[in-house]
Amino acid sequence: MFKVPDYQVAGHQAGGGKLGPLVDDSGHFYKPLQSDERGSQELAFYTAFSTDTRIPDHIRKFFPVFHGTKLLEASDGSGLSPHLALEDIVSSRINPCILDAKIGARRWYQQAAEDYLQRCLKKDRETASLELGFRISGLQVHGNKETGVWKPDRTVIQRGSVDETKLTLRKFVSSNPSTDSDIKPDCCFASTVYGGCNGILAQLLVLKSWFEEQTIYHFYSCSVMMVYDKESLQQGKKQGAQIKLVDFAHVIDGKGVIDHNFLGGLCSLIRMISEIVTDPST
Amino acid sequence: MFKVPDYQVAGHQAGGGKLGPLVDDSGHFYKPLQSDERGSQELAFYTAFSTDTRIPDHIRKFFPVFHGTKLLEASDGSGLSPHLALEDIVSSRINPCILDAKIGARRWYQQAAEDYLQRCLKKDRETASLELGFRISGLQVHGNKETGVWKPDRTVIQRGSVDETKLTLRKFVSSNPSTDSDIKPDCCFASTVYGGCNGILAQLLVLKSWFEEQTIYHFYSCSVMMVYDKESLQQGKKQGAQIKLVDFAHVIDGKGVIDHNFLGGLCSLIRMISEIVTDPST
Known part of the structure; x- marks a missing residue:
């Protein structure tokens, strides 16, 4: 059900002790929450932004939709780990x-x-x-x-x-x-x-x-x-x-x-x- | 003929071994050429810019007119010193x-x-x-x-x-x-x-x-x-x-x-x- 995405050009990739992102077939992209303050800052941003009424719709569409967090078996099989559940931007594309x-x-x-x-x-x-x-x-x-x-x-x-x-x-x-x-x-x-x-x-x-x-x-x-x-x-x-x-x-x-x-x-x-x-x- | 300007709000002022700018009554502002590379860079800029045909007139008017350089008795009386001769932006104003x-x-x-x-x-x-x-x-x-x-x-x-x-x-x-x-x-x-x-x-x-x-x-x-x-x-x-x-x-x-x-x-x-x-x- 969860797999390593076919397409990733930047950001942390799985390997060398680091967790990489996962995707499922429902169009979600799971980004491992970094354990330091970067993780908490990114979560805080998505949480605040997704309910911020000052953001007009024509701007909001430039941001991935946020679906909360999810505990998932990490990409390296090291156990359950929290992930940001986001819109998968490329899954619907052939050869993106x-x-x-x-x-x-x-x-x-x-x-x-x-x-x-x-x-x-x-x-x-x-x-x-x-x-x-x-x-x-x-x-x-x-x-x-x-x-x-x-x-x-x-x-x-x-x-x-x-x-x-x-x-x-x-x-x-x-x-x-x-x-x-x-x-x-x-x-x-x-x-x-x-x-x-x-x-x-x-x-x-x-x-x-x-x-x-x-x-x-x-x-x-x-x-x-x-x-x-x-x-x-x-x-x-x-x-x-x-x-x-x-x-x-x-x-x-x-x-x-x-x-x-x-x-x-x-x-x-x-x-x-x-x-x-x-x-x-x- | 040359005097210390009445109005200066920023930049090097005369005093403490530093030369300050001078003005005359023909609407020119004389800025002492700094002796290090800052002086030569500023002169190079004014020289290049004043003859650069790529600068449209409606932009050029936002820059002081450049009248070349002039050797003047420095503001501290220490002898002749090179100055940039520029348009005096404030002289024509009362209480600027x-x-x-x-x-x-x-x-x-x-x-x-x-x-x-x-x-x-x-x-x-x-x-x-x-x-x-x-x-x-x-x-x-x-x-x-x-x-x-x-x-x-x-x-x-x-x-x-x-x-x-x-x-x-x-x-x-x-x-x-x-x-x-x-x-x-x-x-x-x-x-x-x-x-x-x-x-x-x-x-x-x-x-x-x-x-x-x-x-x-x-x-x-x-x-x-x-x-x-x-x-x-x-x-x-x-x-x-x-x-x-x-x-x-x-x-x-x-x-x-x-x-x-x-x-x-x-x-x-x-x-x-x-x-x-x-x-x-x-």
């Missing part, structure tokens, strides 16, 4: 293409502990987060029959430079994604996945409008996940490309100030994606 | 009210030296910059006859909390500014200074649109200066409230990425000012 972008130049906050701060600073200086305002945490793309699934190494992707990140965003909407630098991404899905009135760019702009106003939450170390599948696109099905926010272990009280760290990073991602929509050929 | 807001949660950048980084981190954690995405560096307000000029202590203002910063933004457009916490700012100039189709909020929104697009420069540790005077407002003169960007000693190449650090902080300032325009009474 997924990209996880961690938003914000800074992953730490005023109240953060000194050692967490120093670890973040180190990692931030190793990656292009500071320059970009975001970084790609992982992705997978279903290419054509010859190329198959392209799922580049996470650590390579995370340490990508500005230009490499731009290229990865192009490959995500191409039929010929490849690590081979001689193959130029064809961007043949750019207009349908990123563009259009319901495309990813349009959704990101709706999210941006909310972030220009909302002073309720600050989302540190949170990701925008982008999902699409070619089957739905080609068959003109209703389920087009979709964005969802995920990972809320470092959400803190906004205290009447907008989340300028998230907003700035989001604007940077928007700028790059609109560059691709405007000119897919370069 | 001035607010200097340093924009961006982060004042350092990837390439910054380790000791500069550590100094910034320390100061950033002492102030509300990280929370706010900006901080007020200094201000002065001409109140009514009883209150006179209100020019609170810089270090107190810089270390203001989120709520204190909101209050200071209210006092800036009030006829009764005071450090006395029992006196509620009347915000009687909010609608004419911040609001209106040519007010500060409208100007900040124009600037924001440019920052959502431009990937030429990243402006670290740069300030938005806001200036107005009651005489012009009351006489319905053309010269209304005005914003100018100042301090370019830490401007670096944008390398094809938007300046998400500046943009995020600018959006935070915009959000707070629009709160005051929408509801001046709270």
Whole structure:
């Protein structure tokens, strides 16, 4: 009944003493509750957010539906362990293409502990987060029959430079994604996945409008996940490309100030994606 | 011919071995060129920017006009010293009210030296910059006859909390500014200074649109200066409230990425000012 998901591009995976997520066939995604304060903070966020009447519906749909917590046999068989029961964002898709972008130049906050701060600073200086305002945490793309699934190494992707990140965003909407630098991404899905009135760019702009106003939450170390599948696109099905926010272990009280760290990073991602929509050929 | 300006709310002031700026009666403001790389970076910025054809006129007007450099007898009489010759933003005003807001949660950048980084981190954690995405560096307000000029202590203002910063933004457009916490700012100039189709909020929104697009420069540790005077407002003169960007000693190449650090902080300032325009009474 419960199994390890076929598709996971970022976040904690099972193995090496760590628990990974599980899915069932009813469309739920079970995320192991981290045992430290990250677990309690994420649960507190989902609990508060799911009943917060200040969140408009057109924004709420960008968040996974929360179905409470559930004690499950852990992915490593080590016994019962609490999990967050969430909407499974990819289960309904055939061959989903997924990209996880961690938003914000800074992953730490005023109240953060000194050692967490120093670890973040180190990692931030190793990656292009500071320059970009975001970084790609992982992705997978279903290419054509010859190329198959392209799922580049996470650590390579995370340490990508500005230009490499731009290229990865192009490959995500191409039929010929490849690590081979001689193959130029064809961007043949750019207009349908990123563009259009319901495309990813349009959704990101709706999210941006909310972030220009909302002073309720600050989302540190949170990701925008982008999902699409070619089957739905080609068959003109209703389920087009979709964005969802995920990972809320470092959400803190906004205290009447907008989340300028998230907003700035989001604007940077928007700028790059609109560059691709405007000119897919370069 | 050259004199110490009557009005300066932030930046290096003459004294303690440091050179301060000078003004003359032809509307020029002379800023001493700092002897280290900050001086050469600021000069490089003004030189490049003043001839950069990619900058539209409606954005260029937010920057002081650059008139080259000039060797002047330093403010402390220590001999000839190079100065940047700039447009004097306040000289044409009678009793100007001035607010200097340093924009961006982060004042350092990837390439910054380790000791500069550590100094910034320390100061950033002492102030509300990280929370706010900006901080007020200094201000002065001409109140009514009883209150006179209100020019609170810089270090107190810089270390203001989120709520204190909101209050200071209210006092800036009030006829009764005071450090006395029992006196509620009347915000009687909010609608004419911040609001209106040519007010500060409208100007900040124009600037924001440019920052959502431009990937030429990243402006670290740069300030938005806001200036107005009651005489012009009351006489319905053309010269209304005005914003100018100042301090370019830490401007670096944008390398094809938007300046998400500046943009995020600018959006935070915009959000707070629009709160005051929408509801001046709270």
